[in-house]
Amino acid sequence: MTSREQPSRKRPRSEDASLKNSLSDSERETHEDLIFIRPMRPLSVEPDRDDKFWYKDGNVVLVAGNVAFRVYRGLLASQSTVLDDLCSADPAWHVDGCPVVHMSDRAEEVRSLLSVLINGKTYITKREVSFEDLAIWIRLAHKYRIADLLENSLRRPSLQSPHHSITAVNLARLTETSSILPLALYDCCQLPVETLLNGHTYPGGRVEKLSADDVQRCIQALSVLGVQRTLAIVKSMDLSACGYSCRFECADHVSAIKTELLEDLKSPGCRHPLCSWARFMGQYNRDMTSNVKNSAHPMCPRCIKTVIQSHGQVLLECWKNLPELLGIEVEGWATAQDA
Incomplete structure (x- = not known):
């Protein structure tokens, strides 16, 4: 230092x-x-x-x-x-x-x-850093005014478990790092409602909780996230606009996949519109004989690519609107997503 x-x-x-x-x-x-x-x-x-x-x-x-x-x-x-x-x-x-x-x-x-x-x-x-250590450094660097440690810790990427999202929100609030908030609050929306309301208990008994205002933000966002996921499925699973005449029956198969996904939305916890479909759609590639799902709804690589690209555009719009959905302001957020 x-x-x-x-x-x-x-x-x-x-x-x-x-x-x-x-x-x-x-x-x-x-x-x-x-x-x-x-x-x-x-x-x-x-x-x-x-x-x-x-x-x-x-x-x-x-x-x-x-x-x-x-x-x-x-x-x-x-x-x-x-x-x-x-x-x-x-x-x-x-x-x-x-x-x-x-x-x-x-x-x-x-x-x-x-x-x-x-x-x-x-x-x-020069070493792998646990999220727990990173959180400690950010808190104490802020508390004891160790500016270079705070700056380096906020820039340091660290893999998170789902329950780390509550800590990430609180660190963003503590350090006034608004750019962290959209994804951190979004990740909180994926937690069980009980954890969202009562917080996460770490080993040793320490409980990390969201503020009442941030809990309310997440609760209000849940229904909107469900709607966004439905729209993402409907908009992405449409091959009619691509102008490509497929010699396989991909249109029928993508329609069947869409029906299955919409049925999945009835299950509790299905509210995740921001995850990529690259791996998901890859399961249906008719050219990959190891795929377990391609026998039911086999699709050609070109049509799979079309679906993935369409879904990517939907994700980008969801991502741009994320701060507004969560009731927060992040200067330059939408512009940064276009970069």
């Missing part, structure tokens, strides 16, 4: 009150946890030393939950003015001669943050 261009100036304790009063409501809420509320006496039980981040020559001890991390104050200060301020406060107690700083974060979050701070940016770019 890059160091700050100028060394930080230590803020006298007497300035805490004036700084606190100058903050916005959201900033004040963040700083309550970080700077202005500190434990007044040592913990009754000495925390466990972390197996990974306990350096014998470290000069500050971070305590998160019941885990202690002995690291280097200069490293933390070079990454974050907020962490610098936190470490500059008069400590309530010491461990092995090192000042102790209480963190309001969970131990696994602090451990993940230290992993990237100590190993630098290459830790992000």
